[in-house]
Amino acid sequence: MSQSFTTLAESPSALPMRKGRPLLAWLVILAVVAFILWRYWTANPIDKQKYDLLNARFHGRYFVGVEQLEKRLSPGQSDSDALYKQARETLYQHTYAQRLRFVVLAGELKGPREAGEQLRQLNQEWTAHRGDPPDEDAATAQTLERLYAARTKDPAVAAPLPEEDQRELRRRLGWFGDLALTPAEGSGDAARAAVLAPAWRTMVSSLILGVTMLSVGGLGLILLVTLFVLWVLGFLRGGLTCGSSHSGVYAETFALYMLLFMGLSYGAHYVLEWFALRQGTIALSGLAALGSLTALGWPVLRGIPWRQVRQDIGWHRGRRPWLEPFLGVGCYALALPMLFLGVLIMFGLTKLRDYLGLGPDEYGPSDAPAHPIVFWVARAGWWVWLEVLFVASIVAPIVEETMFRGVLYRYLREVSSRWRPALSVLFSALLVSFLFAVIHPQGFLAVPALMGLAMAFTLMREWRDSLIPAMIAHGLNNGVATALMFFLMS
Secondary structure: OOOOOOOOOOOHHHOOOOOOOHHHHHHHHHHHHHHHHHHHHOOOHHHHHHHHHHHHHHHHHHHHHHHHHHHHHOOOOOOHHHHHHHHHHHHOOOOHHHHHHHHHHHHHHHOHHHHHHHHHHHHHHHHHHHOOOOHHHHHHHHHHHHHHHHHHHOOOOOOOOOHHHHHHHHHHHOHHHHHHHOOOOOOOHHHHHHHHHHHHHHHHHHHHHHHHHHHHHHHHHHHHHHHHHHHHOOOOOOOOOOOOOOHHHHHHHHHHHHHHHHHHHHHHHHHHHHHOOOOOHHHHHHHHHHHHHHHHHHHHHOOOOHHHHHHHHOOOOOOOOOOHHHHHHHHHHHHHHHHHHHHHHHHHHHHHHHHOOOOOOOOOOOOOOOOOHHHHHHOOOHHHHHHHHHHHHHHHHHHHHHHHHHHHHHHHHHHOOOOOHHHHHHHHHHHHHHHHHHOOOOOHHHHHHHHHHHHHHHHHHHHHOOOHHHHHHHHHHHHHHHHHHHHHHO
């Protein structure tokens, strides 16, 4: 990340004839990206609603945990009105099923009378805008109506419902069903503690996460500014050099990787469904992803020695092998402020979209960024979590850093090597980061946040040439994210 980023030939005529068919490769790459985006935009609304309900469970637990903390810290002085208003703004939206969960939260924060009032308001609004609610949700609403009507008369009545109705309420609402059936008054201490335990865990984990991310992100910002100043002053020497005559082959390699990754992923999915496997499915999917690295054999078949391929894509120990792992930790820290910036941009785009009236249906599922992995984590045991950790923190960093920061970035830096070094780096890093973000399943709104992380990984690759720091930073990020999801969502 200095003016000595690249070593160029003295003149264009000194460069040997370039190999490869990059135009054809880019047609393949863009076709795969278009397919991925099409799959996202045509996703089943039921899947989107499932994510919304998981998100609602997280927020519901958080609000209940905050209320319990306020009661302990300031008995009789907690600001329940402000908390209730925030909870309503967060949860009383989108589908009927999600709004029902707010009704339960209203009963917890404000009592059964308020829950009954919110339920009546929900039915009036929904009927006016969408007609009758879905049958199962309507049945759940009727059960809640009977529950809160009885409790309004006698708050000490914990569960004035037949056992069968209680089981059905728990099945349909999950943790919210447990919360509705075990109020503060009239429930046994053990039953109430069991319901509040996830709320406490979510609230405490969220607070720890916030403080930790702000602290590490602050250190990362200091590191980022320091490196930028060193680059401006010319003290930072880049590690990646250009001058290859076969960059087009790396464009072909990346296109082949995308085809292999898509094919192996879908193939593994259908094979797992065919054999009805329930254990080890995530790990097997990760092995399929590792299989896409066989694309690295393509440049060898095209006549590039494997030793040169390894050097070109960053599969080496770097200038100071002992230092690279520590720089990986530092890369994760400096990636956080770039992630925060991306999140701010994401929220800005969301507000702009809603202002222009381009957002999702007010009474339909949201299009909030989501990763399918949360569905596994939400119902995970320790074995499933270990599988997720293996794929997210080991497989994904190896595969994605190799192909994006290794192969694709090498190609882009080579084709733009005649530009000014800073412009070449910026162009290559932005394009690699954009493609990296777009193909992830979180959706288009998540692109700025994912680009923030990817830019940090890419600049570290430029500085060190070796992929080791970027792989470690990527693995740390995914490991922290999956661990937090496990504690917050399970």
